[in-house]
Amino acid sequence: MASSERDGWAVLALSGEIDIATAPRVRERLYALLAEGRERLVVDLDDVGFLDSTGLGVLVGVLKRVRTQGGELRLVCTQPRIVKVFEITRLDSAFAIFDSIDGAVRDGSPS
């Protein structure tokens, strides 16, 4: 999990497989960024090989917290097998999903 800074956004790049074994670490890391006062987050899922409902649940929880703090969460996700998980749960309409980090950190509406 590598985090970086882009135009005022904290970008967290996730990799590997996210399931009930690994999702708690992802949750901790994202909650830590929020606790540091980071309110504009980009989570890059393009190196994630597998995402299950626990991973989705973590992202839902972060989205809720971010909104409570008046911030914003954007996802980068282009891999068909990961995009499909958002589509079949219909959570693609709850999240702002972008094709690239560049697209995500640009102002304006989701692409």
Place this chain on the structure above:
Amino acid sequence: MGDRIELDFPARPDYLALVRTVVTMIAAAGSKLPDTRIDDLRLAVTEACANAIDAERRLTTGHHGSVVLRCWVEPEQVVIEVHDGAGGFDPDHLVPHPPPQRPDRLQFERGLGIPLMRELSDGVEFRAEGGGTTVRLLLTSDPRR
């Protein structure tokens, strides 16, 4: 007849990656399911096993129970059964989530596993058995979606 495989593994999250890897490799080798269906299988099996592990973890204190997975692989279909011995639940009385556009959808971080299994599989059955729950998943090479 196709191959039948049985795995009996500790109800611990760190076994999940190994179990789904074994199941998907066996299914890919022994069936004609296309890659997209193997991906669906990988996720559906993970959800079924995660629920079983969760159920066992809630039940046992101090030591972990075990989860039994059986897999029947045939050219045109794969059947998976995942059994835990942790009481059981009623899958027909799950509270549905609000639509994703509604702000209160974000109150629900859990409960996506069973809808995912239903969406990814050609058939899902839950039955009370042996003091626990058995989930049976059917995936065919000719998906309904």
